[in-house]
Amino acid sequence: MTDFAKEPLLLTPGPLTTSRTVKEAMFRDWGARDALFVEMTSRVRRAFEKISGVEVDGGSHTCIPIQGSGTFAVEAAITSFVPRNGKVLVLVNGAYGRRICRICNYHNRTFTSYETGENVIPSPNDLMSLLEADAEITDVIAVHCETTSGILNPIEEIAEVVTKAKCRFIVDAMSTFGAVKLDVKDTPCSAVIASSNKCLEGVPGLGFVLVEKEILKSSEGISNSLSLDLYDQWINLENTGQWRFTPPTHVLAAFDQALLEHEAEGGVRGRHARYQKNCRVLVEGMRALGFRTYLPDHLQAPIIITFYAPTHERFLFDQFYDSLKIRGFAIYPGKLTEIDTFRIGCIGRLDEGDMTAVVSSVREVISEMGVTL
Ligand SMILES: *Cc1c(COP(=O)(O)O)cnc(C)c1O
Secondary structure, eight states, X not given: OOOTTTXXXXXXXXXXXXXXXXXXXXXXXXXXXXHHHHHHHHHHHHHHHHHTTOOTTTOSEEEEEEESOHHHHHHHHHHHHSOTTOEEEEEESSHHHHHHHHHHXXXXXXXXXXXXXXXXXXXXXXXXXXXXXXXXXXXXXXXXXXXXXXXXXXXXXXXXHHHHTTOXXXXXXXXXXXXXXXXXXXXXOSEEEEETTSTTOOOSSEEEEEEEHHHHHTOTTTOSOSTTOXXXXXXXXXXXXXXXXXXXXXXXXXXXXHHHHHHHTTXXXXXXXXXXXXXXXXXXXXXXXXXXXXSOGGGBOXXXXXXXXXXXXXXXXXXXXXXXXXXXXXXXXXXXXXXXXXEEEOOSSOOHHHHHHHHXXXXXXXXXXXXXX
């Protein structure tokens, strides 16, 4: 366990608590042209592809890293792969879906959205009707786990419908990649987007786009952004092994270590098992205290859990937050548009002991506040 007073555990959607060994991997300076760094870049790309189920040699997809937070990678994928005269259908049930619409807007990509409530998953039948009714749609973009609530969208079923309609399918898998299975051998995806600092337990600063090679090869000149052009980034990486612009060297070194630890834990399956257990211990513990989850269990991803804020007059989120922080836990405010909630994450370098500890601290804090549930 961490030294409580100094370094709280991050029970958030990211950045997250990382292992000591991941942090230690940053204790060295790398030159961007150093042969070992070039090798590291390539090793990380191959490891990332392996997690997505891509064949080691001659696989269908390739991984392109891009500097920045996760949103930079989403924006890079949209500007690099959605043709300027294309039309996007965005599946929206939370803030990250809405952010995709904003990105389309910034880059003048025509889009329409299929919105469902923040606790409602999209219906594959409705999606099919929408695609049948609008032949202009070229691209469908969906969010795997909408981190706003923690809802798990039915990505396999959506992929099947999109493939039948012969559209490209882009998935924002930011908060699931590495912990919830999304294998491109079973689930046809044109592009899958993730970042260094969520379920792969690296530090923030890098995004990744896994893209079908066939799409990539025909993407030259589509992007209207130089720094976010994944085609250009790819050509440079393939030709020289190097990044076009300053790479976040320490972040990549930490990520290289984080990927080793992911594999040692048993890959996606092992990580999913730990997060699932974290989620169960947290939800059961909080329910025993009288809290209610926003989502029913069958829609809940083992990533972040939204709880209704108590309606008791003495419950003040800021005080609740600060008192938990003093006890060593950083939680997160709610992000729902209409309901008063708060969120507790169960990803990052956390185990069931940490989840039991946060539940006991919540019990102490609400009793101290004089809140009854
Ligand atoms: C975290 C996250 C992002 C990216 O957010 P950044 O703050 O830019 O890293 C995008 N989509 C989803 C679903 C996320 O959870």
